[in-house]
Amino acid sequence: MKRKIYILLAVSVMTFGLFFTSCSDYLNVEKHFVDTQSEDKIFTNRTYTMQWLAYCYCRLMGDNIEVGHSRFCPQNFADDQVFSETYGRYKAYKLGEIGYGYSYSGYYQNSWKWAYAAIYQATVLINRVDGNTxxxxxxxxDVKGQARFLRAYFYWLMMRRYGPVPIMPTEGVDYGKSYEELSYPRNTYDECVEFIAEEMKQAAKELPEKRNNLNMARPTRGAALAVRAKVYLYGASPLFNGNTEMSDFQDKTGRVLISQEYSEEKWAKAAAAARDVIEGGWYQLFTRKFRDSEVAGDYANPKTIKPPYHPVYSEKNFPEGWKDIDPFESYRSTFSGEVNYYNNPEIIFSRVTNRAEGDHDYLVDYCDVIDLVKHQIPNSAGGYNMHSMTMKQCDAYDMADGKPFDRETCLSGFASAGNKKDRPYDNLEDGVWMGYANREPRFYASVGYNGARWNCTSxxxxxASDVINKQVWYYRGKPDGRANNSERWLATGIGIKKYVHSNDCMNHGGNILAKLEPALRYADILISYAEALNEIKGGNSYEIESWDESTTYTISRDINEMHRGIKPVRMRAGVPDFTDDIYGSRDLLFDRIVHERQIEFFAESQRYYDLRRWKIAPEHEGAQIYGCNVMMDEANKEAFYVPVRVAGVQTAFSRKQYFWPMNYDELQRNKNMTQAPGWQDYD
Structure with missing residues (x-):
């Protein structure tokens, strides 16, 4: 007789289409009944099979989200953002105090166990669904491809946090075995990379190329290949490719889990995998058309500001130039909720829009992108006013002509009608510090600087006139400035507008527009392609087969191909492409890629992992955090912009912070599990 298994079955019938609304629809015991079913019954019934698959999707929520506020998503905060809710928790986080025995131990404990629960579910489904008539x-x-994608994706989520992880048997696990037989050691990082890459390649063969608007949360062929490209990129990066400083990351047999010998070919495989996505033609960068007029008084949708004239890019349409697009609105609309997933050709994979209210009882808190925005919206608009940008990130945004911002030589004073001629590339309001003038479009789409206008049009x-199209000030004494006995003020005095729509407001009858979670987008694949090519020495080339073996790529440090990856992203941003001397130097281009990723992927949980995989986290995350002098009131406004270290926050970066620690309970359960270097193993 078949072994009996337990599964939570939804009372209501679930259709084949899955558009994420709420995990609680599948996990809340008040909405479910527990029924003992044989595997034969489950996997010969359409509804039960789809409910089984839905369970795997639900484990992408909570601690497994990729863009959200600090309770679930600390990796969204590197050296670019500060969260001030439960400020002591932020300070502990910056010092690496996470895990058993630390003040931070009560958070982020579900990712590992939820991922493996979903991996088990997916594995059973892959092995049984063929018999479903x-x-x-x-x-x-399609169902098998989705399950295969999810299984590999959960491994990917864990690898970024924990490094090498145990790969469970693909034929499934018999939980009737002894405890010792179910204790699996970590695989090497390279083994994890190859397993995920092969699984995603197989998933690409099983998944469709496109989804209808009722199934957008489900992966496609392009999504599988894009994750494969990211996994190869990480595997080629310095943290995992010939990193002798991690020679003590071993299993209990003494096997070293991080590659000790450098392989350039890993970069070639990463480049080829990214090119698979590019050649597929499924995606393109999202753009908005040039707007040559505006409605009088419409501050939310201003006339397009043309970037400084460039003899090449100003005269050509996108992607060869920016003549026909609005760079500011193109970037802003990608994240603000202005455009939905189905109409955004840049989003490759997303959890789409989760209904936070439905998940609250199960997750204890909200975890969607809307909640992130609530923490960014000022007090005066009903928001929590708790997420702030570091001065380092604010200053990283270039000038409108693409030159670096220089605090020592920037314009001085404050914006007024009399100095508009000095700042033709911005819409600064009167009274705004001139250091914020003439910056590149992504600056104005992302930075809620002191004196910025928040539209709150809902x-x-x-x-309502108290908040619609009003300037917000962070000077001490202002409604949104520093306040005693409250957490609701910006620690750096610099706000964040990324993900915020002009409609968004939390008081005066307003509402917040639904947001997409940009877990993976095409801009990432393009820049990753250029990065991988840049790491191949001049004169070297590799013959790499495409994912479907239909062609063979010749992979080398080809400047034209590197342009192909970076130029479209720069054009969409309204800033010039890098010059040939930059492209001609591996070191110079690498520095530009580091900078470009810092700007383009701000607040997308990319910076945290990028700094680690490049092994440059000590110099960045270990540096002190600076911001504006929030102790200053408007009467001393010049002093507000003098950089000061954020009071009460010390930062440090030690080797152990490259990886998250293994949970104490997991170390006790799995006798073959080893701890990441630097963390206590409790043996």
Missing amino acids: DLTAEEVS ASDNS
Whole structure:
């Protein structure tokens, strides 16, 4: 007789289409009944099979989200953002005090166990779904591809945090075995990379190329290949490729888990994998058309500001130039909720828009992108006013002509009608510090600087005029400035507008527009392609087969191909492409790529991992955090912009912070598990 298994089955019938609304629809015991079913019954029934698959998707929530506020997503905060809710928790986080026995130990404990629960579910489904006669052959292939994608994706989520992890048997695990037989050691990082890469390649064969608007949360062929490209990129990066400083990261047999010998070919495989996505033609960068007029008084949608004239890019349409696009609105709309997933050709994979209210009881808190925005919105608009940008990140945004911002030589004073001629590339309001003038478009789409206008156009009650299109000030004594006995003020005095729509408001009858989670987007693949090519020495080349073996790529440090990766992203941003002397130097281009990723992927949980995989985290995350002098009131406004170290926050970076620690309970359960270097192993 078949072994019995337990599964939570939804009371209501679930359709084949899965658009994420709430995990609680599948996990809340008040909405479910527990039924003992044989595997034969589950995997010959369409509804039960799809509920089984839904369980795997739900484990992408909570601690496994990739963009969100600090309770679930600390990796969204590197050296670019500060969160001030439960400020002591932030300070502990910056010092690496996470794990058993630390003040931070009560957080982020679900990722590991949820991932492996989903991996188990997916594995059973992959091995049993072929026999489901309720599904067509095409549907069986799709379901299997989704499960395979999810299984590999959960491994990917864990590898970024924990490094090498145990790869469970693909035929499934028999939980009737003894405890010792179920104790699996970590695989090497390279083994993890190859397993995920092969799984994603197989998933790409099983998944469709496109989804309809009811199934956008499900992966496609391009999503599988894009994750494969990211996994290869990480595997080629310095932290995992010939890193002798991690020679003590071993299993209990003494096997070293991080590659000790450098291989340039890993970069070639990463480049080829990224090119697979590019050649697929499924994605493109999202852009908005040039706007040559505006409605009088429409501060939310201003007339397009043309970037400084460039003899090449100003005269050509996108992607060869920026003549026909609005760089500011193109970037802003990608994240603000202005455009949905189905109409955004840049988003490759996303959890889409999760209904936070439905998940609250199960997760204890909200974990969607809307909640992130709530922490960014000022007090005066009903927000929590708790997430601030570091001065380092603010100053990283270049000038409108693409030259670096220089605090020593920038314009002085404050914006007024009399100095508009000095700042033709911005819409600064009167009274704003001139250091914020003439910056590149991504600056104005991302930075909620002191004196920025917050539109709050959804406000609708009788006093809505109190917030609609109003400037917000962070001077001490102002409603949004530093306040005693409160956490609701910006530690750096610099706000964040990324993900914020002009509609968004939390008081005066306002609301917040639904947001997409940009877990993986095409700009990342393009820049990753250039990065991988840049790491190949001049004169070297590699013959790498495409994912479907239909062609063979010749991979080398080809400047034209590197342009192909970086130039479109720069054009969309309205800033010039790098010069040939930059492209001609591996070191110079690497520095530019580090900088470009810092700007382009701000607040997308990329910077945290990038700094680590490049092994440059000590110099960046270990540096002190600076911001504006929030002790200053408006009467001393010049002093507000003098850089000061954020009071009460010390930073440090030690080797152990490259990886998260293994949970104490997991170390006790799994006798073959080893701890990441630097963390206590409790033996």
